[in-house]
Amino acid sequence: MAERRCQGVGAAPGIAIGRVFRYTAMAAVPDPELIKEEAVEPEVARLRAAIEIARARMMSARVAAARSGGDEADIFDAHLLMLDDPALIGESERRIREDHLPAANAVAAAAAGVRQLFDQIEDAYLRERAADVTEVATQVMRALRGDTPPSAARTLPPDTVIVAEELFASDVALLDTGRVVALVTVRGSRTSHVAIMARAVGLPVVSGVADIVALAQDGEVVTVDGERGEVVLSPDPRTLETVQEQLAAERQAQARRTQLRDVPAVTDDGTRVALLANIGAPGEVEAALNQGAEGIGLFRTEFLFLERDELPGEIEQFRTYQEIAKGMGERPVVIRTLDVGGDKPVPGVSVADEMNPFLGVRGLRLSLRHPEIFRTQLRAILRAATEGDIWVMFPMVTTIEDVRAARVVLGSLVAELRAKGIPHRADIPVGIMIEVPAAAMNADRLIEEVDFFSIGTNDLAQYVLAVDRTNELLASNYSPLDVSMLRLIERTVSAAVAVGKPVAVCGELAGDPEAIPLLIGLGLRELSMAATSIPRAKEIIRGLRARDEAQKARARIA
Amino acid sequence: MAETQFIVTNPAGLHARPAALFVRTAAGFQSSIRVRNLSRDVGREADAKSILSVMTLGIEQGHEISIKAEGPDEAAAVDALHALIDAGFNESDAVSTR
Numbered sequence: 001m002a003e004r005r006c007q008g009v010g011a012a013p014g015i016a017i018g019r020v021f022r023y024t025a026m027a028a029v030p031d032p033e034l035i036k037e038e039a040v041e042p043e044v045a046r047l048r049a050a051i052e053i054a055r056a057r058m059m060s061a062r063v064a065a066a067r068s069g070g071d072e073a074d075i076f077d078a079h080l081l082m083l084d085d086p087a088l089i090g091e092s093e094r095r096i097r098e099d100h101l102p103a104a105n106a107v108a109a110a111a112a113g114v115r116q117l118f119d120q121i122e123d124a125y126l127r128e129r130a131a132d133v134t135e136v137a138t139q140v141m142r143a144l145r146g147d148t149p150p151s152a153a154r155t156l157p158p159d160t161v162i163v164a165e166e167l168f169a170s171d172v173a174l175l176d177t178g179r180v181v182a183l184v185t186v187r188g189s190r191t192s193h194v195a196i197m198a199r200a201v202g203l204p205v206v207s208g209v210a211d212i213v214a215l216a217q218d219g220e221v222v223t224v225d226g227e228r229g230e231v232v233l234s235p236d237p238r239t240l241e242t243v244q245e246q247l248a249a250e251r252q253a254q255a256r257r258t259q260l261r262d263v264p265a266v267t268d269d270g271t272r273v274a275l276l277a278n279i280g281a282p283g284e285v286e287a288a289l290n291q292g293a294e295g296i297g298l299f300r301t302e303f304l305f306l307e308r309d310e311l312p313g314e315i316e317q318f319r320t321y322q323e324i325a326k327g328m329g330e331r332p333v334v335i336r337t338l339d340v341g342g343d344k345p346v347p348g349v350s351v352a353d354e355m356n357p358f359l360g361v362r363g364l365r366l367s368l369r370h371p372e373i374f375r376t377q378l379r380a381i382l383r384a385a386t387e388g389d390i391w392v393m394f395p396m397v398t399t400i401e402d403v404r405a406a407r408v409v410l411g412s413l414v415a416e417l418r419a420k421g422i423p424h425r426a427d428i429p430v431g432i433m434i435e436v437p438a439a440a441m442n443a444d445r446l447i448e449e450v451d452f453f454s455i456g457t458n459d460l461a462q463y464v465l466a467v468d469r470t471n472e473l474l475a476s477n478y479s480p481l482d483v484s485m486l487r488l489i490e491r492t493v494s495a496a497v498a499v500g501k502p503v504a505v506c507g508e509l510a511g512d513p514e515a516i517p518l519l520i521g522l523g524l525r526e527l528s529m530a531a532t533s534i535p536r537a538k539e540i541i542r543g544l545r546a547r548d549e550a551q552k553a554r555a556r557i558a
Numbered sequence: 559m560a561e562t563q564f565i566v567t568n569p570a571g572l573h574a575r576p577a578a579l580f581v582r583t584a585a586g587f588q589s590s591i592r593v594r595n596l597s598r599d600v601g602r603e604a605d606a607k608s609i610l611s612v613m614t615l616g617i618e619q620g621h622e623i624s625i626k627a628e629g630p631d632e633a634a635a636v637d638a639l640h641a642l643i644d645a646g647f648n649e650s651d652a653v654s655t656r
Binding site: 074076078081082085086087089114117118120121122123126129133353 | 567577578581582584605607608609610611613614616618
């Protein structure tokens with residue numbers, strides 16, 4: 001076979017070389033042949049059995065997705081509800097009984113009817129949920145035909161590249177990533193559930209490759225570049241060699257970073273930098289340690305409060321914080337108190353309609369207005385801090401009065417715990433996020449009130465530049481390395497360094513290869529980032545000279 | 559029969575995840591519960607226990623909706639669903655990552 005190059009959209013990065021396995025289940029529903037009256041009830045029973053098979057598959061997909069973390073498990077909750085839905089399943093049964101359609105055609109017709117209703121919705125996001133209906137209906141039709149999901153293909157050899165019209169989230173959740181090395185599909189996008197889940201497990205995906213199922217042959221050698229969206233069928237020896245080199249380089253880089261895990265981040269001229277991880281749940285502690293994190297620089301506690309009907313109690317919070325502290329051993333764990341507001345509501349915490357939630361009751365402002373929530377969380381933190389090395393940090397601090405108000409609450413709780421004889425850590429280090437420009441300007445005064453700073457560069461940039469970073473129209477205006485930002489960071493760092501107190505960056509800049517040299521140059525010696533960014537950051541830092549970077553940084557802000 | 563009408567303030571309306579929560583809550587009641595989107599298609603009534611019917615009402619922020627329940631626990635059902643929507647459905651995708 002001659003080499004054929006196909007271009008699609010890179011949906012999940014990574015390079016792979018493997019052999020094609022075409023997954024062609026449910027290519028099309030055959031034209032219906034009407035069933036006889038006596039066959040109607042058996043056909044309904046067949047539909048119900050198929051629904052149960054689909055349900056079992058979705059439930060295992062849900063479990064697999066929940067294990068790998070993230071929000072994708074919720075998708076399957078909605079899908080499972082659809083399996084009981086009168087509009088889809090009731091309608092399918094009606095079409096078997098009244099129109100004498102075979103089960104697969106009945107499901108296809110019912111799904112088409114529901115999709116028509118979705119098509120009339122004005123809201124684009126809701127309209128696109130029609131894809132969920134297609135997925136659920138397809139799962140039922142697969143079960144009806146006795147098709148197994150691609151994960152169940154027992155014959156899948158190692159280094160398989162699955163080529164399909166379309167794959168679903170449940171398919172990816174159940175894939176054996178030891179055997180499947182890449183996915184190529186005709187339909188799908190970067191933002192599909194499939195792409196998000198594949199990125200989480202490091203599986204390259206190229207979507208939007210027209211006619212790939214017809215073009216590819218089973219067992220044919222194929223190379224996949226999930227970054228550039230390139231797929232090459234039966235590559236020429238020269239092409240194959242190039243891709244093999246790229247793959248080897250990628251693996252080597254990965255291995256080099258793994259080796260780096262246990263070596264410290266020290267610049268070429270001997271400056272030590274501590275690299276910590278930002279996490280959002282206790283389950284991420286292990287990954288943080290595997291990447292070489294020297295502590296947790298930011299534990300976002302929001303997950304305890306969201307996606308549930310009631311507020312988390314003290315015991316539940318205490319256990320969560322203690323679990324993280326235990327997992328990290330002697331290493332520091334910075335727990336940030338609840339950081340929500342009008343833009344991200346929590347049940348039971350009503351915030352009045354705000355014209356401008358980012359300038360509204362958020363973070364510490366909200367905690368101070370809801371003393372019951374704040375006190376419960378601080379009590380849990382104080383008690384958990386008898387284990388490991390827990391620090392507490394307040395978000396969205398603007399003034400010295402904010403800090404003092406928070407400290408009053410903390411002090412009263414320490415007194416209360418002491419009076420009751422409940423074990424706690426009275427001298428817990430107390431710090432604040434520097435993410436409001438006013439706080440950065442007053443850093444020299446604020447540092448007198450606290451034990452440490454952590455600079456939240458995402459919000460700080462948003463406030464300093466007056467740019468909503470989620471506004472696509474302003475994407476080019478969002479420049480977190482603008483001189484204004486560098487000056488505020490420098491000001492904050494100097495204030496803390498002058499009195500010998502720790503200062504870190506825990507925003508996205510901390511893990512940004514372009515920003516790291518600058519941050520080191522500005523005097524930062526602690527960076528907290530997504531765990532997966534740590535090895536790369538270490539590599540960069542080990543290639544720097546702190547003195548040179550300081551000179552460059554000084555020139556930038558002069 | 560119990561009925562309430564109000565305006566949805568949840569920024570994301572009633573998309574897949576909130577709809578799932580809404581439908582699961584509705585399913586916990588014996589009463590028959592019907593939902594209408596008064597801002598879009600007054601005539602169409604959806605079964606509150608059917609996620610697809612609820613989703614295809616196309617409920618967005620600012621829409622006025624009506625919830626009507628009939629049965630032994632009708633008042634509690636209407637109250638619970640109203641409170642759920644008011645609470646904003648614990649939107650996790652609105653959490654800022656810092």
